Structure formats: C-alpha cells, structure tokens
Amino acid sequence: MSYTGARAILYMSLLVIIFPTHSYGAGVGGAGAGLALNGDKHHRNVEHRGRHHHNQQQQHGNQNLEDATQLTTTPSGELEDRREDFDNACCSRQEKYVAIGFGVSGEVVQLDVGQCQKSCRSLFTLMDPDITDSDISPFKPCAAEAACLPSKSRLQRVSTLHGMQQLAVVEECECRHKPERCYRQPHTLQLYPGTPYETHLDVGICSGRCQSEAGCRPVRNKTVSVPGPNGVHCHSVIEECTCTGGCYRMSSLEIVYDYTDLVLNDTETSPAIKEVDVGRCSGTCTGGQTRKCLFRDQADPNKCLAGLYGKQSSCTPSHFKVHRYTSKDRQAKEIIAITDCKCM
The missing domain is CATH 2.10.90 (Cystine Knot Cytokines, subunit B)
Known part of the structure; x- marks a missing residue:
C-alpha cells in the first residue's frame, strides 16, 4: 500500500472516532451512509492532491511533457x-x-x-x-x-x-527563405539509385515571390545526357525562372546548319550554325472554349484555315515566326518558332 493511501485511511479512522454516527441524527443507517460518502469524497481528494504533486515533479523533470500538458489545459481558441x-x-x-x-x-x-x-x-x-x-x-x-x-x-x-x-x-x-524575386534554386535529383550508375544531378527548382496571379515558373531548360543501366537518357535541367501566368512560353533551342551563304563550287564546306529558339507552350488553363488548329496557311502561319473546337481549354501557341535556311543539298527549309502562348 502506498504512503498516500495509508495516510488517507488513517485520517478517515480519526474522523469516525471524533464524529460518531449518531451525531448526524436522522438514524443510524442514514448517518452512516452520509459519513461513508463524505469519507470517500475526502479519500479521492487526497489521492487527487497526491497525483497532482507527482505530476508537478514530472513536469519539472521533462520540459516537453510540460509543454504538452499546457496544450491540453489551454482553451480551445488558444490551443x-x-x-x-x-x-x-x-x-x-x-x-x-x-x-x-x-x-x-x-x-x-x-x-x-x-x-x-x-x-x-x-x-x-x-x-x-x-x-x-x-x-x-x-x-x-x-x-x-x-x-x-x-x-x-x-x-x-x-x-x-x-x-x-x-x-x-x-x-x-x-x-528556404522565400526571396523577393523569382529565381532558380538548386535541387538534387538522384538517378539510377541502387545501381553502379547511381549519380546526382542538380535539376533546379523555381522559387520566389510574384505579384498578382503570376507564379514562379521555369522558362528556359537544357537537356543533359546521363548514362544508365539501360543506355543514355536525357534529363531536363532548369536554367532560368521568371514570374508568369498559368499558360506561358518556354524557351526551346534548335540547332540548324545553314548552307545559304556557301557557293556551290567553293572549297569551303562549313555551314553556318544557327541556334533557333523555337519555343514551346507549357502550363495549364481553366475553363473557356478551345481551338486546335489542324491546317495553317503556309504564307501566314498565324492564320488557321481549319481547326477543331472544344470545351476543354489548353495552353496553345498563338503567334509564330518563320526562320528560313538552306540545307546541304541546296533545298530551302523553314522552321517555325513559337513566340506566344494563350489558353485556346
């Protein structure tokens, strides 16, 4: 028996001796029941004080438990x-x-x-x-x-x-501290885990503050070739980030070899290397009517001659620019570059 329990029983015995049952009047049965009820209530109070004292000792010994106890006794709003x-x-x-x-x-x-x-x-x-x-x-x-x-x-x-x-x-x-402007931050991607080809690549991540409804998104990527167990695979790496809307244009570079300035009988055979930003559309759109162009005018690529209309919107190229060059076999070639994107 614990010290607290023995002390409570001794205290109850003294109460019975000092206050006999007949002093409460109303008969022996009712008085005895009243005394037993009062004694049991006092016994619970004594045990409650003992547990409270023990909890205080535990709280002083364990700061984390003290914090948790404070949370449980805090009013709902403060909690x-x-x-x-x-x-x-x-x-x-x-x-x-x-x-x-x-x-x-x-x-x-x-x-x-x-x-x-x-x-x-x-x-x-x-x-x-x-x-x-x-x-x-x-x-x-x-x-x-x-x-x-x-x-x-x-x-x-x-x-x-x-x-x-x-x-x-x-x-x-x-x-990471959110910067005042949108820019690229490092982000490590583990490739081919658990294989002899396991390696790490910094693919980057866009983070920063943007005004209104614009978001911090990647606008220029590059492709990196990494060898793996199943051959060489290409991985996209973010190079530049900026604040833009949900539907936006991303930079996409295309290398072409232009033989336009070369003379047919000239010994010089090195073509001009041109880097064309053909672009691509990225992002999402919500609501509105969509239009998918099936056939465009060759003279004016911005003019759509035939298209399909739908209810689901998508981020689609809206403006173009044509770049022309000459291939090695002296054929005139052209490459279309996307200059703007819209939800259509």
Whole structure:
C-alpha cells in the first residue's frame, strides 16, 4: 500500500472516532451512509492532491511533457493558435500516394511520391500514445516567412501494364527563405539509385515571390545526357525562372546548319550554325472554349484555315515566326518558332 493511501485511511479512522454516527441524527443507517460518502469524497481528494504533486515533479523533470500538458489545459481558441504556430515551425516530408497504372493482376499501382509541408506532429506525440517518433519523419526548424521545399529527390522507375513509368520521389525537405524575386534554386535529383550508375544531378527548382496571379515558373531548360543501366537518357535541367501566368512560353533551342551563304563550287564546306529558339507552350488553363488548329496557311502561319473546337481549354501557341535556311543539298527549309502562348 502506498504512503498516500495509508495516510488517507488513517485520517478517515480519526474522523469516525471524533464524529460518531449518531451525531448526524436522522438514524443510524442514514448517518452512516452520509459519513461513508463524505469519507470517500475526502479519500479521492487526497489521492487527487497526491497525483497532482507527482505530476508537478514530472513536469519539472521533462520540459516537453510540460509543454504538452499546457496544450491540453489551454482553451480551445488558444490551443488552435499555438498549434498553428507549431505547424509553421517545422518542415518535414509527408506521404503523398499517386496512382501510376495497373499491375499484372489488375490492381492499381500506387507510389508514395512525397510532399513537403510545414508540420510539427512530433511535438504532439506525447498527447497521443498511438503515435511514435518512428512513425514520423525527422523535422527541421522553419520560420514563418520561409518556404518548405524539396531539397533532394530520386527518380523512381516502376513497372506497370503500360510499361516502365518514371516519377520523381521527394526524399528530403528543407526550409528556404522565400526571396523577393523569382529565381532558380538548386535541387538534387538522384538517378539510377541502387545501381553502379547511381549519380546526382542538380535539376533546379523555381522559387520566389510574384505579384498578382503570376507564379514562379521555369522558362528556359537544357537537356543533359546521363548514362544508365539501360543506355543514355536525357534529363531536363532548369536554367532560368521568371514570374508568369498559368499558360506561358518556354524557351526551346534548335540547332540548324545553314548552307545559304556557301557557293556551290567553293572549297569551303562549313555551314553556318544557327541556334533557333523555337519555343514551346507549357502550363495549364481553366475553363473557356478551345481551338486546335489542324491546317495553317503556309504564307501566314498565324492564320488557321481549319481547326477543331472544344470545351476543354489548353495552353496553345498563338503567334509564330518563320526562320528560313538552306540545307546541304541546296533545298530551302523553314522552321517555325513559337513566340506566344494563350489558353485556346
């Protein structure tokens, strides 16, 4: 028997001796019941004070438990404010499953691609015994004005009925100060993990502040060839970022060899190397009517002679520019460059 319990029983015995049952009047049965009720209530109060004293000792020994206890005793409004402050204080990787196809048995194949969020769920594990630290990924401090962004990813290959699918899986997240302007930040992509060809490539990421409805998006990429177990593969690397709308033009370079200035009987055979930014449209559109041009006027590529109309909008080239050059066999060639994109 604990010291607190023995002390409570001794105190009750003294009460029975000092205050006999007949002093309460109204008969022996009713008085005895009243005394037993009062004694039991006092016993619970004594135990409550003992537990409260024990909890105070634990709180002084464990600061994290003290914080959790304060959260449980805080009014609902203050609790939500404090929880929001904690949620904005940490940057961690959270699960995000996406369907990528079907397996051989017809089941949907899902992959945890991950996502970065400001969250401090580890601070609340003391409040929920069902949550353990092993179930929650490590978190890092993150200021309120900072952005929680992926710092490291890997390219995962998954086999489905539609063939091999490649997806970028977020592995690590970190807090980065959100700059006042939009620019490129480093982002490491792990290629061919678990193979002798395993390597890392900085593919970049766009981050920064933009006004109105514009977003910080990539506008110029380059292609890098990386050898792997199944041959050489090309990977896109972000070179430049800027603030732009949902539908925008991206730079795409095309190299052509122009023989226009060469004389037929000249010994000089080196053509002029021209770099043409043919561009491409990227982004998404919402609502509106769409038009897909099937046949354009050769004299004026901006003029559409035949097209299809639909309800689903898409980011489509709206203006063009024609670049002309001469091939090695003296044939006149032309290449069309996209100069602007619109939701059509």
